[in-house]
Amino acid sequence: MILVNGKVASDIEVTDRGLQYGDGLFETIAIHDERAILYSSHLKRLEEGCRRLLIPPIAREILDEEVVKVCQGISRGVLKIMVTRGSGGRGYQPPSQPQPTRILSVYPWPNYPSIFMEYGITLRVCRTSLGYNPSLAGIKHLSRLEQVLARSEWKNPMIPEGLMLDSQGHVIEGTMSNLFIVQDAHLQTPDLSGCGVAGVMREFILKQAFNLGLKTVVRPLMLADLKRAEELFICNSLIGIWPVRRLGESQYPLGPVTRHLQHLMQS
């Protein structure tokens, strides 16, 4: 089911700035037993994105009601919420009174091989880099061509994810996931102030780690840091945590910190 501004629909206007300029935001949320998982955190990021892009936020009650409606009867699925600046304006210049478009849609659950979660994955490094842009860093906006290009670089289904670096060689994230390393009992994840999406699952893991008394560090990371790491994993709202077992010439064990965090998430 797709709801466009509350009405069942499958189309949007060609003039919508989401299409014209990638002028909007989205959230991808796991549905389990008709419930949107980590819903409040997703809404918090969406609101932050609206604030940053100067798009009037959607009233919480409206979203709540529509989310319940589209999740009805879904035991396992994916909810995508998109908010665009709507139509209007003069070229790139936004209209002075934007009328945002909200689109809620539900997709089938992606049946990733369970071995990715249980055993772990091989990660590759993408050639496509991420542009440094603090104005857009952190939020999950619709201008995602960098990720599309990076994800076009390989087809081997046994390699489910690729790492993206910025033009200075800092490791930022996967095409659809965030990255963590474990080193000297510290959980470390790349600084995203210049580019990248601050994932809801990344935030959740940082909180869990804090509750566990595990020291967390958010800092610029290079490939050399990944080589030295004891454990490596990626995460997002749909996959949860996937251990990384191989990256280039480096191999990693499925270590105790990764395992522990995976267990926490399943409970």
Added chain:
Amino acid sequence: MILVNGKVASDIEVTDRGLQYGDGLFETIAIHDERAILYSSHLKRLEEGCRRLLIPPIAREILDEEVVKVCQGISRGVLKIMVTRGSGGRGYQPPSQPQPTRILSVYPWPNYPSIFMEYGITLRVCRTSLGYNPSLAGIKHLSRLEQVLARSEWKNPMIPEGLMLDSQGHVIEGTMSNLFIVQDAHLQTPDLSGCGVAGVMREFILKQAFNLGLKTVVRPLMLADLKRAEELFICNSLIGIWPVRRLGESQYPLGPVTRHLQHLMQS
């Protein structure tokens, strides 16, 4: 009139990757007496964009026919051609056999004050920077949130354009235009290998200058180079050439090279 894949329509599918990820390209073309101006150059850039993004190009005959159709009866207007990767794929991963969506639409001619062309404009410098990304540089893709944010920075209609720099401080382009400077009888324009859109009008001006025997230089430019310049102008397919008379504390004359190029374009 809007044609979506050849049919009169005003909507496209929500699942289209143009909306979902900014996964596509566009051209903005002046229409004069039912003719699309610099049409071949626009199509060449569109084809180059398709090649770079691995989107199957639209057959030339199909586009030609649809362009004639939408331009019919239009004495002055704007033709926008969009090509997206269509629907499908798995997340960011493009489908193996993309079915591109083509959208042709006609908009009213923007009635810019004629003083901008005749006397010139005041240009400002935007805070929003352009991310360095050679994979996307040059082409006119749909992930344009940087331009939207830059164009949101000011509302004063007497300032019709803002300059965008990359994160290293190189001057790249205007939000909707390219930039030229004249210095020691050389026509210079920023190198766009790291970011920016290689405008069709920029290309046309470079050719005209070559034919005039004017030496042209494409190189990295800084704000200091602009300060020292004898003449400054911006250009795009709709505005033609607008002289820049003021940028920050610097003032510029409406110089002979700018004037000469303007005359050539009107002939």
